[in-house]
Amino acid sequence: MEINNITDFQVAENFKRYVQIDTQSDVQSSTVPSTEKQKDLSRILVQELQQLGISDAHLDDLGYVYATIPSNTDKKVPTICFCSHVDTSPDSSGTNVKPLVHANYQGQDLVLPDDPKIVIKMAEHPDLKDQIGNDVITASGKTLLGADDKAGVAEIMDAARLLMANPEIKHGDIKILFTPDEEIGRGVDHVDLKKLGADYGYTMDGERAGTLEDETFSADGVTIKIHGISIHPGYAKGKMINAIKVAADIIDNLPKDRLSPETTHAKQGFVHPTNIEGTVEEATLHFIIRDHDTAKLAEHEAELESLVKGVVTRYDGATYTFEVSEQYRNMKEVLDQHSRVVEIAMMGIERAGMKAEKRSIRGGTDGSRLSFMGLPCPNIFAGGHAFHGKQEWVSVQDMQKAVLTILHIAALWEEVSQ
Template structure:
């Protein structure tokens, strides 16, 4: 009965909400020390709180750090685990999120999509194979000068649409549902300041994945590495046999990295990588920031050891120079936690089936808020939101896939109630 009720729903608000949300600039800033890293992220948070209150959600709040919390009370007589649905409000600093102009391409028929504000930006089915599954659907893109923001405002819109339906359809039985919207996920700080006691959830699902039907129970394990190179600065007019430029040493280190393996450009599937993401400095000192990724902690450590061997070997060629090698943990593979809570994944898989899809269980070559939440004591796999080509101007999402995500959220809520 509950399955048929949910699948019979034909009025969804996810797309309409999404079209509004993407027009609020929420780009995060990795160079900012504040939380949230940009105050404008709170602008969307305040909108969400107002909309939740309008639905009848009485405790929706946004705190000083930009986190949005809300509760949909249980309508079941059973004692049901408290389930949280989580998405992040910020967009990537990799591409502008200012003045996003969303466009709905109705009844997509399989052709290239040329974006009007920059005709050089073309979304081609040959490069985006998931478009082949979208014939007859409605595709949302940006106009060509910005990213769209489907990562992760699609997830935000889907949770909001599901919340509205849970409030409107009391026949959909569920336990207590918690809603969490986070800032700064794109810069690795999404759950730095989350108050898990205030949230009060037993299990969670991030709605931040890609292809419809996918559920991700495994992420990379991730570290950051900072290499600081100390050169020797001498006036360039008198530098012969004396000056040792830290900038040139840094360039030599980067040039010494393997080209045919251990780089994002040469790896896929379960292969890890070492990736320099920034370099800055002067003749006297240069700093290279790396990210290191793999699915096991042992391989992660091996990559870091190889990187340090390269650094040591290069610096040894420059007399009188030295380096400092610092590793800091970013997140760990959430599968280490989720394997201890198989019901969380089992319910996610069944919810996807009930929403009319064949589940795709897979790993992420990246991380989500769920990675860190899982290790903080809140087991949290990742469910699809339907967006594609994240962090760039070719980003797109299907309206119909967003509606499937909403149904999946509703089925997750009811399945936890059924199985008590």
């Protein structure tokens, strides 16, 4: 069949159902997954996959969904995986999401009815210019929407349905992976790649239609502990060293005009404090360090430690510890060694009727770590915009294009195989 002639999409209906299930992850939690409610959606996904005839679909105890769409060709085709995450960001509420469809969008301001102060304007969201005549989905003003990444989940689910219903679309084994806790950086901590059994992967977790991301930040975390001296405040003169004040001094001495998220763009890196907590005796600062050039992480960390040391030495008797932990690395370092996985994705986007655009991300995806774990995995658009906040939106037509892209990629791997 001609894939681009498909019209019986169910992706929007899938999406509207999925976003109403609260799957917010919790960075403070030590459980796996971080919240049990993520499994509420994952169980539904397994049931729906099984109803499609995908018999091995299952949810493991750690919140991962695995499934296989069996090969329908005699060719020897690499096994590919499509992956999305079920959790939504802790940055904004995901409880009682009310998806609203703004049909036949004509460029107007989108006033969200549950909080009319939340207005989505084309002037602030220039990608809306591409949506004239399309159907735009938003939340109602009290929550995020959850397009990150339930758009990707819905797209993979609709593509699975279409592949199972249309055996004339030839493909090899296709693996489906839905992960928890991506938004808090733990999305692939417990994925079983041996059980998954894929040669290449694609995360459906990008933004604008037609884009593919093969480059991410490299990322480290830094934890700084400041040790002060606690004395009764009534007798503290010349004796107390307030760790909270030392920590605040460190924050105040960070560069004001560079090396921060609010002063950088494109491939410029940054040093970003994310949390501060403590008492007079001990205070802890958490930082994330980001750069597309992995080697520059060490430079940023050295500059930060030099700043910390300079501040702490002004407080006679104070001490500090400085701990660096690796988070993820720029997946381009791996993908450049496996160019075929990117080339086929670009061809799939083009065949779905779009101009393919390769981009870098000022962030990371599950694909960043999967690539370094042995599963080369670029990131394909899912169509969502303005992630992690109440102005999040996605268009029905862009999600449909993502479904077509998945189908074309599956068919292309079979087409180019012997």
